[in-house]
Amino acid sequence: MLLYNLRLAWKSVRRYPVLSALILLGIALGVGVSTTFITAYHVLARDPVPGKSGSLHYVRMNSWGVADDPFRQTPPPLITWRDAQELLKSRVPARSTATFASRGTVFPPDGTRPSRQSLRLVTADFFPMFDVPFRYGGPWSREADARPETVAVISSALNDRLFGGANSVGRTIRIEKTELKIVGVLAPWRPRVRAYALVSDPLGAPEPVFLPLALTGPMELRPAEFQMSWRTPAPGEEKLPYASRLLVNEVLFVGFWAELPNPESVRAYRSFVDAYVTEQKKHGRFPHPLNNRVTSVLDLMAELKVVPPQTKALAVISLLFLVVAALNLIGLFLGTVLARASTVGVRRALGASRWTIFVQHLVECELMGLAGGILGVLLSLAGLAVLNRVYGDGPKGVAFFQLDVPMVLAAVVLSLLAGAIAGLYPAWRICAIPPARHLKSQ
Amino acid sequence: MPMLKMDNVSKIYRTGLVETRALRDFSLTVDEGEFVTITGPSGSGKTTFLNVSGLLDAFEQGTYWLDGMDVSRLSDREMSRVRNEKIGFIFQGFNLLPDLDVFDNVDVPLRYRRLPAKERKARIEKAVAMVGLSSRLRHLPSQLSGGQQQRVAIARVLAGDPKLILADEPTGNLDSAMAREIMEILEQVNEAGTTIIMVTHNPEHAARAHRQLHIADGRLVDFERITPFPLNRVERTESSRQVAG
Amino acid sequence: MEFGPIFRSLLRSRARVILIVAEVALTLAIVANCLSLILDTRAQLARPSGFDDEHLIAIQTNPFDDRLRDQKVLDRLVDQDRRTLATVAGVRAVSHTGLRPWERSGNITAVRVPGTHGEPARTQSAEADPGLFDTLGIPIVQGRGFTEAEYDHGADAPLSEVQPVVVSRALADALYPNGGALGKPVADAEETQRFTIVGIVDRFYNPFGNTSEKVMFQPARSVGFDFGSRYLVRTQGNPAPLMPQLEKALLGVEKGRFVQLRTLVDSRDEFHGRDRLLVASLNAVMALLVLVTALGIVGLTSFSVAERQRQIGTRRALGADRLAIVRHFLLENWMVTSFGVVLGVLLAYGLNFGIVTWVAGAKLSLATVAAGALALWTIGLGAALGPALRGARVPPAIATRNV
Numbered sequence A: 001m002l003l004y005n006l007r008l009a010w011k012s013v014r015r016y017p018v019l020s021a022l023i024l025l026g027i028a029l030g031v032g033v034s035t036t037f038i039t040a041y042h043v044l045a046r047d048p049v050p051g052k053s054g055s056l057h058y059v060r061m062n063s064w065g066v067a068d069d070p071f072r073q074t075p076p077p078l079i080t081w082r083d084a085q086e087l088l089k090s091r092v093p094a095r096s097t098a099t100f101a102s103r104g105t106v107f108p109p110d111g112t113r114p115s116r117q118s119l120r121l122v123t124a125d126f127f128p129m130f131d132v133p134f135r136y137g138g139p140w141s142r143e144a145d146a147r148p149e150t151v152a153v154i155s156s157a158l159n160d161r162l163f164g165g166a167n168s169v170g171r172t173i174r175i176e177k178t179e180l181k182i183v184g185v186l187a188p189w190r191p192r193v194r195a196y197a198l199v200s201d202p203l204g205a206p207e208p209v210f211l212p213l214a215l216t217g218p219m220e221l222r223p224a225e226f227q228m229s230w231r232t233p234a235p236g237e238e239k240l241p242y243a244s245r246l247l248v249n250e251v252l253f254v255g256f257w258a259e260l261p262n263p264e265s266v267r268a269y270r271s272f273v274d275a276y277v278t279e280q281k282k283h284g285r286f287p288h289p290l291n292n293r294v295t296s297v298l299d300l301m302a303e304l305k306v307v308p309p310q311t312k313a314l315a316v317i318s319l320l321f322l323v324v325a326a327l328n329l330i331g332l333f334l335g336t337v338l339a340r341a342s343t344v345g346v347r348r349a350l351g352a353s354r355w356t357i358f359v360q361h362l363v364e365c366e367l368m369g370l371a372g373g374i375l376g377v378l379l380s381l382a383g384l385a386v387l388n389r390v391y392g393d394g395p396k397g398v399a400f401f402q403l404d405v406p407m408v409l410a411a412v413v414l415s416l417l418a419g420a421i422a423g424l425y426p427a428w429r430i431c432a433i434p435p436a437r438h439l440k441s442q
Numbered sequence B: 001m002p003m004l005k006m007d008n009v010s011k012i013y014r015t016g017l018v019e020t021r022a023l024r025d026f027s028l029t030v031d032e033g034e035f036v037t038i039t040g041p042s043g044s045g046k047t048t049f050l051n052v053s054g055l056l057d058a059f060e061q062g063t064y065w066l067d068g069m070d071v072s073r074l075s076d077r078e079m080s081r082v083r084n085e086k087i088g089f090i091f092q093g094f095n096l097l098p099d100l101d102v103f104d105n106v107d108v109p110l111r112y113r114r115l116p117a118k119e120r121k122a123r124i125e126k127a128v129a130m131v132g133l134s135s136r137l138r139h140l141p142s143q144l145s146g147g148q149q150q151r152v153a154i155a156r157v158l159a160g161d162p163k164l165i166l167a168d169e170p171t172g173n174l175d176s177a178m179a180r181e182i183m184e185i186l187e188q189v190n191e192a193g194t195t196i197i198m199v200t201h202n203p204e205h206a207a208r209a210h211r212q213l214h215i216a217d218g219r220l221v222d223f224e225r226i227t228p229f230p231l232n233r234v235e236r237t238e239s240s241r242q243v244a245g
Numbered sequence C: 001m002e003f004g005p006i007f008r009s010l011l012r013s014r015a016r017v018i019l020i021v022a023e024v025a026l027t028l029a030i031v032a033n034c035l036s037l038i039l040d041t042r043a044q045l046a047r048p049s050g051f052d053d054e055h056l057i058a059i060q061t062n063p064f065d066d067r068l069r070d071q072k073v074l075d076r077l078v079d080q081d082r083r084t085l086a087t088v089a090g091v092r093a094v095s096h097t098g099l100r101p102w103e104r105s106g107n108i109t110a111v112r113v114p115g116t117h118g119e120p121a122r123t124q125s126a127e128a129d130p131g132l133f134d135t136l137g138i139p140i141v142q143g144r145g146f147t148e149a150e151y152d153h154g155a156d157a158p159l160s161e162v163q164p165v166v167v168s169r170a171l172a173d174a175l176y177p178n179g180g181a182l183g184k185p186v187a188d189a190e191e192t193q194r195f196t197i198v199g200i201v202d203r204f205y206n207p208f209g210n211t212s213e214k215v216m217f218q219p220a221r222s223v224g225f226d227f228g229s230r231y232l233v234r235t236q237g238n239p240a241p242l243m244p245q246l247e248k249a250l251l252g253v254e255k256g257r258f259v260q261l262r263t264l265v266d267s268r269d270e271f272h273g274r275d276r277l278l279v280a281s282l283n284a285v286m287a288l289l290v291l292v293t294a295l296g297i298v299g300l301t302s303f304s305v306a307e308r309q310r311q312i313g314t315r316r317a318l319g320a321d322r323l324a325i326v327r328h329f330l331l332e333n334w335m336v337t338s339f340g341v342v343l344g345v346l347l348a349y350g351l352n353f354g355i356v357t358w359v360a361g362a363k364l365s366l367a368t369v370a371a372g373a374l375a376l377w378t379i380g381l382g383a384a385l386g387p388a389l390r391g392a393r394v395p396p397a398i399a400t401r402n403v
């Protein structure tokens, strides 16, 4: 029976080619446009560290300076080096890491012209916390952080460039004046939203080099992305060696993450941070009232508006587009279906039940819906390609916006739904009319 | 003066390679005030003749005077105007506009004539009263019986006050009682001076005309007056005679 | 006109009317909001920096050779670079500055009028050499620029000394709302350092950190081994072809460093990239939506014409000429579209309210809604025209045909 219905559907497509094309185009555009913009939204809004965003927490402390407005609602987005060092000592979180981005000159082992690269300073916990995938080797140890050891983890792209893609674990590269031993090479990795860099550049690509945070002082690495300071350096402070300066200045440039798996640990950690700040107040720091934040990834994303509001607006608008397309379909289906009222009358007179007629028309609508949906997915690929020209990582990089399986499934379901919604009323209309009326009509 | 005068009019339908000569050198004169019926086998060209004479369809050859005016070569606009002002159509299928109620249906030709609202209203009410449907002004066609629908169609014609009424099997879809009713109204209208040309399959109805024409294969076959003018009245039924006074 | 009968008959073909009304209403709501978002964004995109963007190149140099770790060497290198760049044919002016137009980066500091309390004014601040104003193409409208003597001295000046600064009009007004900022003092938020306003520039727009129009220029050198140094070059003609020469010239002076060149127009385009994409997306959505809606109206009107062939024939028989048939369908469509437009105006405001409160964006302006409504009316009529003309071609003889 389904086969027969499919054949009838195919016949009617052939009978009204222009109209069928219009219907197809309507669904395809509706599905294509909404899939494109919902994908764009979904890529940015989805959990950036699947399964872990609930437990990863970002720490902020109310370290605004004396001169700043004491009524500021939110504490500054970054913390100082010395506070980060203190927080790292806490054993309340299962894992914690402090991180910032720097820049440095990377000298290839073969002595060719060096290149300037972004560097990310992290602690060993960073890699398991953010589910960083490795191709060769792995993260350095916590001991390596403590000593610190001159080790590095490099991206697969840099490994390709410097070592032709071979396993380079154990080899060395020179960054600035320091020789570093490679302990790990990442697998190709392009999170669309970099959870660990939410406050600076969440949509950027991961850095090609990861170094132990403790090397910041010895290697004299300066923050490259974003730093704030509310205090002009005291006289003589600038003459201190860099590593000592880090411990006395009030420059905010470090992001701090703690893995807190349950509400109890979050609560415990909050009181730990508050206790720390209260203690520091005794030394004349943190002049403003207690206002520290321990925020989960998804909350922080919402607070920082990582998903541009325009993207959200576009997603809403494109959904409405789909509604218009569906309304459109109802109209077109209604037209075709009623145009065939008399043939239906004959079928009814020949003994087709109301249900048979209903199913026959619904099958036809679903067929169109499915075909339009497939076309729509193809259209959205084109749409995403256009978006990627702006967001993308360049010719060799991974496209920024990609359809994933859930989105394709959603698109197909959406088109079937559109077909059903659009087909239901016309199919009901046609089977509700008594057969006699079609036969004697006009 | 003849109401309608056709000289050697031909009408050819071309469908693909097939040519159908629906009217062949058709000549006919109908006088003002006449009631003419047309009979003939199916496909003989009766409807075609009505279409041509009602300016619904163009014809290839010949000339056609309507009410003293040569209407052989008119623009669409002029033809529409002639149809609107001089001709009234009654169809077998009634052809009421299903979305419009009785009042609005009768109103249609008057609108095209751009009559002022007041006059239209007066005409509509009068015409609907003449067919005895005053109580149904706001009914939709689907809420009326076949005979009532045809009476609305006649009211639509009457409201326009045409000189010539063309009717294509106006009783074809009706039972005999209804059909008789319609015939009586038409005769009454003719009585008032309107020329009527009616196609019918019903020999009884055909016989009631002043003149009975027979078409076969696109030609008039019998041109003579079957019944002379005065005799016709004798054959009228009881009731219509009363109406006629 | 046949308003009455058409209106009454429309009430009876409900499904079709509801569909078109809903489609038109939703389309209008979406189009009006898209338009509003587009206008909003376009206004941002069109805002000029005030600089001669079309003739500017930004150059970033970063030393890697260990020889260059000596600050004195770097300082000397800056002067060499400035001289060398200035001699390249086609170069109009050169500046060594920390300003980074259109790059969403730079310095932000808080300043105040000395002796006052309360929230200090946040402003961009950048190091500038005497050539900066000429290079950017922003005239000093009050006071003066910097002298070479001030510039050379800049980095080494003791904190106690009062430094000259040039500020933008927006900052001057924020500090001294009653005017007369020229010659007046400014200090950092803690008042550890004092400045005197020696010049005011009128035009300055560099969107970054909510301080787009405020800037304070200091006569200082900004150069260091870890952050390199930065030049702006103003060219006489098209800047792009000059870039290889400039790069060669700089590497000729010192090749132990990286040199990156970029036209300001490129930076600006990148800065605007996402907003442009948004505008393009909105335009595309709008165009496609209008297309879909127009197709829908064409479809529905075509059906209603096809369905009513016999009625058209009847009307023709009753005296309607072709024009009357076209008019009938257009009028009918116009009435339905108008319902949709009225409903759509309400929906547009509703949707706008939702977008403004839940997402972001500007309030809908009356003109935008009016433009959208007008557009939909036109589209509605345009879409109905084809089917209406087809309707007019229905032969009147169809009325007598007995199917």
Ligand SMILES: Nc1ncnc2c1ncn2[C@@H]1O[C@H](COP(=O)(O)OP(=O)(O)OP(=O)(O)O)[C@@H](O)[C@H]1O
Binding pocket: B013, B014, B015, B020, B021, B022, B040, B041, B042, B043, B044, B045, B046, B047, B048, B049
């Ligand atoms: N539109 C048309 N195209 C082609 N041929 C047509 C057309 N209309 C009528 N004809 C042909 O012209 C001839 C006359 O048709 P017409 O409708 O005038 O017959 P009729 O006498 O009214 O028949 P009936 O009594 O069945 O209504 C027929 O052979 C018919 O097939």
Ligand SMILES: [Mg+2]
Binding pocket: B046, B047, B048, B168
């Ligand atoms: Mg006939």
